[in-house]
Amino acid sequence: MDTLVYIMNFIRDKNVASITPTSSVGVKKVCSKIDFSRTDLIVEYGPGTGVFSKYLLGHMGEESRLILIERNRHFNSFLKRKINDPRVVLVQDSCENVLETLRKCKESEADYIISGIPFSFFDHDLKHRILYNTHRALKKGGKFLVYQTCFQTNNHLKNHLEKYFPVVTSKYEIANIPPMRTYVAIK
Ligand SMILES: C[S@@+](CC[C@H](N)C(=O)[O-])C[C@H]1O[C@@H](n2cnc3c(N)ncnc32)[C@H](O)[C@@H]1O
Numbered sequence: 001m002d003t004l005v006y007i008m009n010f011i012r013d014k015n016v017a018s019i020t021p022t023s024s025v026g027v028k029k030v031c032s033k034i035d036f037s038r039t040d041l042i043v044e045y046g047p048g049t050g051v052f053s054k055y056l057l058g059h060m061g062e063e064s065r066l067i068l069i070e071r072n073r074h075f076n077s078f079l080k081r082k083i084n085d086p087r088v089v090l091v092q093d094s095c096e097n098v099l100e101t102l103r104k105c106k107e108s109e110a111d112y113i114i115s116g117i118p119f120s121f122f123d124h125d126l127k128h129r130i131l132y133n134t135h136r137a138l139k140k141g142g143k144f145l146v147y148q149t150c151f152q153t154n155n156h157l158k159n160h161l162e163k164y165f166p167v168v169t170s171k172y173e174i175a176n177i178p179p180m181r182t183y184v185a186i187k
Helices: 002-012 024-031 051-059 073-082 095-104 124-137 157-162
Strands: 041-045 065-070 088-092 110-115 138-149 167-173 180-186
Touching (some): 024 051, 024 180, 095 110, 110 124, 138 157
Parallel strands (some): 041 065, 041 110, 065 088, 110 138
Antiparallel strands (some): 138 180, 167 180
């Protein structure tokens, strides 16, 4: 059911960018970088049908918060019906406005920001606005965790991330279907 909703949105919105949701192998790989015992706030860009959100909520503490920023209104309605958890705030917006979202949620800085949005589809200015605001939205030492499917995985993002973050590593993950590239950028 979730996958069907996902594919329908892939067909009608080019910014969905990947034909299926991230596999559980991919979700675990990306989330293995998170220390859940020391996490108050996670922001997720582009949750889609919520495969990461579900995993995060299963591991986050009772007092922590998860802010989901999804641009696609169909995914937003789907997530509103699917997720009923007091720790979650769901926002229909573009993630370039993350600072405004944090302000509205009375939060200042996140421990982690997780993103599967299709950076390679964005023009130079939007890409840099998102990276600039993401850097500002993180705590010192906070991590920006990015995953991109194989259609967008030529490591193009590393140079852009390095303009904002002092430490950036990337890895090609073949076990996910389709394969993906993951990045960890530390503020
Ligand atoms: C490749 S899909 C990933 C979906 C989901 N996180 C997963 O792993 O299965 C990209 C998601 O990013 C969303 N998206 C694209 N551009 C966005 C933006 N500027 N701000 C917020 N969400 C965006 C899309 O609507 C879609 O849900």
